Amino acid sequence: MGGWGSGSYYRMRSSKGMAESSLPLDIRELKRKGLLTPGGTITTKWSRGGNVHSSIGAIVYKDHLLLRYTHKKTDVVEQNVFFTYTPCNYGGERIWFQCPFCGRRCAVIYSYGKYFACRICCNLTYETCNETPRDRRFSKADKLRKRIGAEPGSFNPLPYFKPKGMHQTTWDRIRGEIQYLEGIGFVELGRMLGIHDE
Numbered sequence: 001m002g003g004w005g006s007g008s009y010y011r012m013r014s015s016k017g018m019a020e021s022s023l024p025l026d027i028r029e030l031k032r033k034g035l036l037t038p039g040g041t042i043t044t045k046w047s048r049g050g051n052v053h054s055s056i057g058a059i060v061y062k063d064h065l066l067l068r069y070t071h072k073k074t075d076v077v078e079q080n081v082f083f084t085y086t087p088c089n090y091g092g093e094r095i096w097f098q099c100p101f102c103g104r105r106c107a108v109i110y111s112y113g114k115y116f117a118c119r120i121c122c123n124l125t126y127e128t129c130n131e132t133p134r135d136r137r138f139s140k141a142d143k144l145r146k147r148i149g150a151e152p153g154s155f156n157p158l159p160y161f162k163p164k165g166m167h168q169t170t171w172d173r174i175r176g177e178i179q180y181l182e183g184i185g186f187v188e189l190g191r192m193l194g195i196h197d198e
Helices: 028-030 133-147 168-193
Strands: 023-026 039-049 051-060 066-070 075-087 092-096 110-111
Touching: 023 028, 028 092, 133 168
Parallel strands: none
Antiparallel strands: 023 110, 039 051, 051 066, 066 075, 075 092
16 A cells, blocks of 8 residues: 555654544444455455545454555555454444554554554544534534535525425424524634624
8 A cells, every 4th residue: 555654653643643534444344344254355445536545455363354555655564453342232242453552442443654553542633623613513514414415514505495204393403403503603703703792
């Protein structure tokens, strides 16, 4: 796999990156797809704009995955990532990755350099953690806009008609919440720009 990070595990810890811009490997998704059968192989690809930019292969063992990939187009990496389990409330077990560096239980490991590790070891944060309360309001409004088929962005109009299959009360509630969040967001933006008084 080439062109997707640089440095060692120790360099990864030196600066905060974004989980959204790293390469995630989610054990829940692998399990849902039935890919964790011992002896099986897995190929995972990441794309941007419809073009694959990174991929890895893995061999499934009873207690771990053996990841195989190329780093920076030349460095072939093999990394073992072990499984751990916790009991479910109504029987059975839930499978997790065990971080290869700290041993922490995690559902997702990330590549933010040469190796895969948990979010903490990769020193990653989520984009929403860097948002102001105002930004979070607009982000939440955009998520609600998607639920009713509206274009994200508070300057885009809300649709007049509810999506097929949505209850009228749900439609009214979501529209009202979008208008409230965006209204408060604009008031806060106006205060920041000195347009509205405190």
